[in-house]
Amino acid sequence: MIQLENVNHTYANGTQALRGISLEIGAEAFTVLIGPSGAGKSTLMRILNGLVRPTTGKVTIDKLEISRAKNVQVLAARRKIGMVFQQFNLVKRLTALENVLIGRLAFMPTWRSTIRMYTLEDRQLAFAALERVGMADYAWQRADTLSGGQQQRVGIARALAQQPKLILADEPISALDPKASEQVMGLLRQIQSEDGIAVIANLHHLDAVREYAERVVALQRGSVVFDGHPNALTEAVTRALYYDEQKATQPTPDLSTTPLLVNA
Amino acid sequence: MTKQLQAPPKVLMQRNYTRLIWLGMAALLFWATFGTELSIPKFIAGVGESYKLLFGTAERPDSGFFPPDFTRGLTFVDQMLLTVKMAIWGTVLAAIAALPISILAAANTAPNKVVYQIARRILDVLRGLNEFVLALIFVAAVGLGPFPGILALAVHTTGVLAKLYAEAIEVVDTGQIEAVQASGANPIQVFTHAIFPQIVPTVVSMSLYRFESNVRAASVLGLVGAGGIGLFVTETMRSFNFREASAVLIVILVAVFLVDFISAQIRAKLT
Numbered sequence: 001m002i003q004l005e006n007v008n009h010t011y012a013n014g015t016q017a018l019r020g021i022s023l024e025i026g027a028e029a030f031t032v033l034i035g036p037s038g039a040g041k042s043t044l045m046r047i048l049n050g051l052v053r054p055t056t057g058k059v060t061i062d063k064l065e066i067s068r069a070k071n072v073q074v075l076a077a078r079r080k081i082g083m084v085f086q087q088f089n090l091v092k093r094l095t096a097l098e099n100v101l102i103g104r105l106a107f108m109p110t111w112r113s114t115i116r117m118y119t120l121e122d123r124q125l126a127f128a129a130l131e132r133v134g135m136a137d138y139a140w141q142r143a144d145t146l147s148g149g150q151q152q153r154v155g156i157a158r159a160l161a162q163q164p165k166l167i168l169a170d171e172p173i174s175a176l177d178p179k180a181s182e183q184v185m186g187l188l189r190q191i192q193s194e195d196g197i198a199v200i201a202n203l204h205h206l207d208a209v210r211e212y213a214e215r216v217v218a219l220q221r222g223s224v225v226f227d228g229h230p231n232a233l234t235e236a237v238t239r240a241l242y243y244d245e246q247k248a249t250q251p252t253p254d255l256s257t258t259p260l261l262v263n264a
Numbered sequence: 265m266t267k268q269l270q271a272p273p274k275v276l277m278q279r280n281y282t283r284l285i286w287l288g289m290a291a292l293l294f295w296a297t298f299g300t301e302l303s304i305p306k307f308i309a310g311v312g313e314s315y316k317l318l319f320g321t322a323e324r325p326d327s328g329f330f331p332p333d334f335t336r337g338l339t340f341v342d343q344m345l346l347t348v349k350m351a352i353w354g355t356v357l358a359a360i361a362a363l364p365i366s367i368l369a370a371a372n373t374a375p376n377k378v379v380y381q382i383a384r385r386i387l388d389v390l391r392g393l394n395e396f397v398l399a400l401i402f403v404a405a406v407g408l409g410p411f412p413g414i415l416a417l418a419v420h421t422t423g424v425l426a427k428l429y430a431e432a433i434e435v436v437d438t439g440q441i442e443a444v445q446a447s448g449a450n451p452i453q454v455f456t457h458a459i460f461p462q463i464v465p466t467v468v469s470m471s472l473y474r475f476e477s478n479v480r481a482a483s484v485l486g487l488v489g490a491g492g493i494g495l496f497v498t499e500t501m502r503s504f505n506f507r508e509a510s511a512v513l514i515v516i517l518v519a520v521f522l523v524d525f526i527s528a529q530i531r532a533k534l535t
Contacts, residue, residue, distance in 0.1 A: 049446055078448035089443035093461040106448030114456050
């Protein structure tokens, strides 16, 4: 359902984020994007939901060419794509339920959302999404009073409330402790396998990649360097992925990234 | 060694720089004395005169400000309430007008730089025109009474509030905006659900703060015929009815204290 054909993206400051990416991603496998910081993972995610327009190339989601769609069409397409963020990005001063209702905004007339008169169906849908992620008890609590793991689960509920066909998770567990990470990744995998929603996640923790991914796409300097089952992700592959580009400029690997390979 | 000798001048330069600022300020003060008739003897003599004005002379002890004469007290209180009402409407109208303008006057939400510059310059003009000057204009336009006073307060306050709101919009967390955009929400919904919740504390506290200062401003607008207690300030002073004037001033002070106190309590609770 998602097709990328020869996608290139160069930012206004000259940074070449993506070079000739061609991919096809569907709902049948939990897909994980890996790669060193600056490899273009976040850019790829933002191109998929139209927050960033690729410089060249074709991106098709559910038959809509989002890379060239009109603004109105992009807004309509985004309704089908839920997004989960590294920093959760909940609206802090709203309650958990109101945050989940944000997932329904694009389905209601503007006047209704402006006076915050949500329909009963929307409220039921939002509440069900909170129940799904185990946060129903916190529905009336302000988002900034919740812990990181709780906030991320509300973030997932917000994405679910859109009844999406695709969920993009941009480093969903980078800011979470191990237990919360497990909950969040478990939820995302469950959503993918039970609801038939395609999930694409950016991950830095290779342990989590091996545990949850069914398909791994590795990016390095804006290009796909690996695409396959996590079993094929050998130490040689990951070492090349995370350290090779540094070898060119500096002899010793950056120590801040070594913990990733401890169990590799 | 030579390198170390070359480095320190930077510190010395900074000292010269601050000294220059002090010199500049002294020069400014000196310049400001010309034509302003600053005079210490005149001030001392004035203090003695003010004493007579406040407490009356030996021959006519009731010619001063004390004791205050509250025979028309109810009228003064009534007029003070009218003044507060003017401040309420002036502030509310301004807050309503300021919100949409602030979107155009914030760098991150303005549709383009031209609109942003135009909005900012309009706000500069609104803030530049003092309530008193605006009241003179509106009295000429719509006639005497509290209504031109309300308009004067509203116009000036719009300029102040829209700038403060715009500055709050400019520092909102972009992550929250991105999340709402990613859900497919349109720009209006992004404002109502991502930006507005973030600026609510500023909107509430700044609007209340402006309400307090509008009560003070409104209490002198009567001087130019724009309604409220200000009329009685001029009336009693011009007829040398100083004991009544002091009653009027006491009513104003008590009202301002009360409004400041209540408003500060609400602001503390809401933010």
